[in-house]
Amino acid sequence: MQQVKALTTGMFYTYLKERNTYSNEIMQCIEKSLEHLLHYGTTMNRPGMLLGKIQSGKTRTFIGLSGLAMDNGYDVIIVLTKGTRALARQTLQRLYQEFEGIEDEDVLQIHDIMSMPNNLIEYELQQKQMIVVKKETNNLKRLEEVLSVSYPALATKKTLVIDDEADFASIGFSKTKREVTEINVIAGQIDRLRRNLADVSFLQVTATPYSLYLQPDTLKVDGSSKVFQPVKPAFTELVPVPNEYIGGKYYFEESEAGDSISSHIYEPINEDELMALKKQDRRRFKLEEALHSNKISSLRNSIIHFVVGGVMRRIQQKQQGRRMNKYSFIIHTEQAKLSHEWQETIILEIKRQLQQAADDQPKLLLNLIRASFENMKKSLMMLGGDIPSFAEVQFESLWALQKDHLLISKVNSETDINQLLDNTGQLKLRAPLNIFIGGQILDRGITIANLIGFYYGRNPRRFQQDTVLQHSRMYGFRPKEDLAVTRFYTTKEIYHVMRKIYEFDTGLRKAFEQGGQDQGVVFIQQDQQNEIIPCSPNKLLLSKTTTLRSYKRMLPVGFQTRYKTYISQTIDKLDRAIGASGKADGVAFLIRLDNAKKIIRTIAKTFDDNTDSSWDVKAFLASMEYLSQHTDSTYQGHVWCIVKRGRNMSRIRPGSNRYEDAPDTPAGEKGELRIAKQVATDIPALLLLRQNGEEEKGWRGTPFWWPVLVAPKNTKTVVFTSESLHEQD
Incomplete structure (x- = not known):
């Protein structure tokens, strides 16, 4: 027709x-x-x-x-x-x-x-x-x-x-x-x-x-x-996405670049803090210690950051002769109304103690404001515009606190909907600075204007992609000046899952762009016989998924090695196995898939299982196998291997609180990733990077191998669920 x-x-x-x-x-x-x-x-x-x-x-x-x-x-x-x-x-x-x-x-x-x-x-x-x-x-x-x-x-x-x-x-x-x-x-x-x-x-x-x-x-x-x-x-x-739109790419991809204002946006919070915010328990946190306790340090800092960031933007707007905006901050950690009431109590107490500190502890308050000012200044400097002086920010922040410019609202009951919404149906910003403590109304659809802070802690046993994405109220259209004072707070685990969700979402959209849903994403899992089969939808758990697409990198991040005494012999064994090819560093050569898998399993034994690592070894191995086997190339069953020795990367990125996640693109060098992209057309490339592991770089004083898997150019978008992955030796 x-x-x-x-x-x-x-x-x-x-x-x-x-x-x-x-x-x-x-x-x-x-x-x-x-x-x-x-x-x-x-x-x-x-x-x-x-x-x-x-x-x-x-x-x-x-x-x-x-x-x-x-x-x-x-x-x-x-x-x-x-x-x-x-x-x-x-x-x-x-x-x-x-x-x-x-x-x-x-x-x-x-x-x-x-x-x-x-x-x-x-x-x-x-x-x-x-x-x-x-x-x-x-x-x-x-x-x-x-x-x-x-x-x-x-x-x-x-x-x-x-x-x-x-x-x-x-x-x-x-x-x-x-x-x-x-x-x-x-x-x-x-x-x-x-x-x-x-x-x-x-x-x-x-x-x-x-x-x-x-x-x-x-x-x-x-x-x-x-x-x-x-x-x-x-x-x-x-639906076309304008250039002004700020979404997962900004939070989880551009933020990895040290020269982007987005590199300052993420502030990690501790799991124990979420427990302290769940319900009142004086064994975890005492309310009277709201201004000093390290049990809620991220929440306290987020509120002060919000006040200082909002004040800095309002000063800039006033200096430019523009109308001063009202700003918003969302706290969304629980669905239970009792939790919202407890969180409101804590935040009101923080506000009260901040106001009182202006008279009783001025030095403490000024130190808190200065710390937030320096935090915001780092990202504002990247824009190259005028930055308010600390004296101006200090005065306006104190004024905002003392004159009660900070409004705290619970958003969990539709009985109060008329006072929550403005005449356009958006959440009403009644004060210069507005903190919303979230319930189900914040889940999706409702627009919140001028959002510069998002404290997120919804941490279910199993993450559902649609639910987590719809909680992401920090997505939307944002002026770059507001982004410079925007901060996103969540745990490292949730951040890691949200990054996976972004990758999945990006892969799905790209698949449609390339030919519609019928030629789009392949959902696969690995069954108990170690065979790749179509993925059952009810097993697609986002905390257990891996998205593969063209040139996607997979690597361990946040790990720590075991001590030298325990792994020196294993490292020697790896050195011999990896060096057996006789190929010079930086030269791509083919190795059999089974040999590559043995190397990865051996490397995994040198990592400390008790550290904050985001490496899913099963998914790494299953992905390498899938990418190597599901191809018509004559190289089927092989992977490209590229070796580089003598690396001296830090565990933590210099000038940041983030783990290093780009050992394949060191500053000042061409990097092995470029070589991998040249050869990885139909089968993947495995980068094996021997690090010196020096203590002053945050390691344990022993060399180790850092693997990076690069998906081939011709990879069709694939979503793995590793919930049922089963490794066979």
């Missing part, structure tokens, strides 16, 4: 384009998406997908698509939002804002389903209808009532259902107390809605589509003869 061409000169789309400065890329996305919807028709189990990034402009894009749809024969637009009053209100306000003016022309009706009148007359029903519906039982029941009882004629009209945050309450399953698998109630209502509309297109909008793409073609509910047709995308359009 020939692709339908969309009419792009209609009233609604033209009006939206005049109000917005859509880029060519955004317009292309909108128009192609509608053409796909028209082409694919009303296939119930194969809807369209708008795939964006967290806080990257997805709402703006689907509103533009709604306008274009109404110009092309759609009469009813149903927008399904996540089941929070805050997000529903934000979406409704956004629609009013975007269609302001045209709604008064009696061509469009915009409704919240729960306040939709029961006495609409034919004159009103002949207009286009936009209906906002929370994905919540009562809202969906009310929608069924409107379409079947109040206005059944609407159910016969051409309808576009837009499922915003589509992975939330999408077709899925949950376990009851009796461990009987049931269809999620809300998902069932959405499925029934699709089947009861006569002429409907269905569009999903999300930044976290993993549960949708990983669904099988059919699902049979346990104990039932019913076969349920799940929702899987028929096509995927990527």
Whole structure:
């Protein structure tokens, strides 16, 4: 069937384009998406997908698509939002804002389903209808009532259902107390809605589509003869990401470069601190010691950093003759309301003691402000602009504390939603400096303006990619001047998992760019017989995944060697094995896969298991095997090997609190990574770097080998789950 061409000169789309400065890329996305919807028709189990990034402009894009749809024969637009009053209100306000003016022309009706009148007359029903519906039982029941009882004629009209945050309450399953698998109630209502509309297109909008793409073609509910047709995308359009967008690349890739302001953004926190913030326990932390205790040092520093950073930006804006912004900081570590109350108590006490310290302990307070000032100054200097003097920052920080410019708010109850949100549906910034202690409302969708601090500690036993990504409220559009005073606080473990998630997310998006989901990511696991097989979606645990893509590097980071007494003989054995080729340093040569695996297993024995290492040896070996075996190259079953001796890298990056993670690209040298990329076309390259391991460099005074695996250029995006990896000797 020939692709339908969309009419792009209609009233609604033209009006939206005049109000917005859509880029060519955004317009292309909108128009192609509608053409796909028209082409694919009303296939119930194969809807369209708008795939964006967290806080990257997805709402703006689907509103533009709604306008274009109404110009092309759609009469009813149903927008399904996540089941929070805050997000529903934000979406409704956004629609009013975007269609302001045209709604008064009696061509469009915009409704919240729960306040939709029961006495609409034919004159009103002949207009286009936009209906906002929370994905919540009562809202969906009310929608069924409107379409079947109040206005059944609407159910016969051409309808576009837009499922915003589509992975939330999408077709899925949950376990009851009796461990009987049931269809999620809300998902069932959405499925029934699709089947009861006569002429409907269905569009999903999300930044976290993993549960949708990983669904099988059919699902049979346990104990039932019913076969349920799940929702899987028929096509995927990527929402363009502007250059101004700040996402995972900034936090987890650019931050690795020492010359980037993002290299200062991450501040690690201790696991014990999260436990102290969970509930009141004087054995862990005493409230009266809030200003001195090292049990909550990261939280205390984060609050002072926020005050100083916000003050510095406001001083800069005042000096430039601009309006001074209000700033926000999120603390999101627990779902439990009791935890939020305890955290609020701690932060209010920190605030009180800071205010009191201005009179009782001025030297302590000034030292805290100066430490934060120096922290912010390092990143501000990289921008090259004017930096406020310490005297100015000291005065304004003291003023902000003493005049109560710092507001602390709990965000965990919809009963207070009216005081939490402004007239656009965003979290209201009531003071120059606003700290929000997070609950479920912060999970996704809600926009928080001028965010320069994010203290994150949600640490479940098993990380779910979509959940963690949606918690990432620090993603979005940020001025570079604000980024210079932005800080992100989390544990090293969570940071490591979030980096994996970023890699997975990037791999998925790149796969779509290269040819769509059908030629996209391969999900694999290694079974008990050491064979690579398709990955079962329910085993895809993000704390146990490894993403492989073109030129991806894998290496141990944060490790420490064992002591010289225990490993000297093993190092000698490695020296002989690695040197057996007789090849000069920096020259690539082929070795058999089994020999490469033996070398890696031996290297692993020289590392101290009790140190803070992020090396998953099983995943390293399984990845090397997969990349070596799954190729049509004549070199199948081999890896390229590149050796370099005499390295003297530090364990901790100089001038930083981060572990060194680039032993293959030493400063002032060409680096083996360049050589690896030249040879690794169809099979991987294994870099073996012999480090001196000197004590003054943070090691234990013994040489060791540091391995780096480089995926070949022609790697198809692959996601490993190492949950079930099983190594055989």
